[in-house]
Amino acid sequence: MNQFHTATSTTFDSGSFDNNLTYLRHRTDNCGVTPNFIGINNYQNGDTLAYTRALTQGGIYLWEGHGADRTQDTVCVIPNGTQTLLLPEMGCENDEAQSLSLSGIAKGTRITVFDSPHASTDDDYATVDVKRDIGISEHVIVHEFERTLETDDYRVNYFKYNGLNGKVSRVEIQVP
Incomplete structure (x- = not known):
């Protein structure tokens, strides 16, 4: 390095x-x-x-492309812990993220991504609930925000208005 x-x-x-x-x-x-x-x-x-x-310590990686496409830019990485980010903040670009990946994240962690910088639920938002402890060397991918989906690793609930992928302006993380 x-x-x-x-x-x-x-x-x-x-x-x-x-x-x-x-x-x-x-x-x-x-x-x-x-x-x-x-x-x-x-x-x-x-x-x-x-x-x-x-x-x-683990973290949440926001990605510019769908499916945490490693050929595209990494929007930012958010170290593990309860926090709220109003983008642009901590190196995270506003209105860029379309997917995320998880490494070293505990079961029960909730990640909420909002189109609105004020966390308005009248605009698009999605919650990602982590269902199991994800190891530090794992990279569990949430392929997009605009689809309600449940896997063995997480559950995504998408609340639609006019689109969220590439429009994320706020990220809230709650750890157990």
Whole structure:
């Protein structure tokens, strides 16, 4: 995970490239193992802190494409824990997420994604209820938000108005 640049490198490189979640995830995937030690330059910039917390404590990954398509950008990673995000926040882009994946998430966790930044239930929203403990090395995929569905891993309830995929503006996470 080291970053080596030419002498003309700037701090901007660390936030826009080196510490960008999509590039960090690609480097982890290409190495074939999850790093057990990460040295971070310019940790104030980019997604490295959230990513390392998710790698060690579990997290929810929001994806730009359906089915957590790894050829598209990772919108962001939200480390495990009860929290509310009004996008854009914590590196998460507004109106981008179309799917999510779960790693290291406890049974009973509820994730709610809203079209409305104010959590209005008069607009589209979906709840994802985790039905079993998901291991830290697993990547359980919620393929989209616009479909009510139950699997052995989770249950999605979709409340329709005019579409939610690619319009997520708020994420609420409640852990047991």
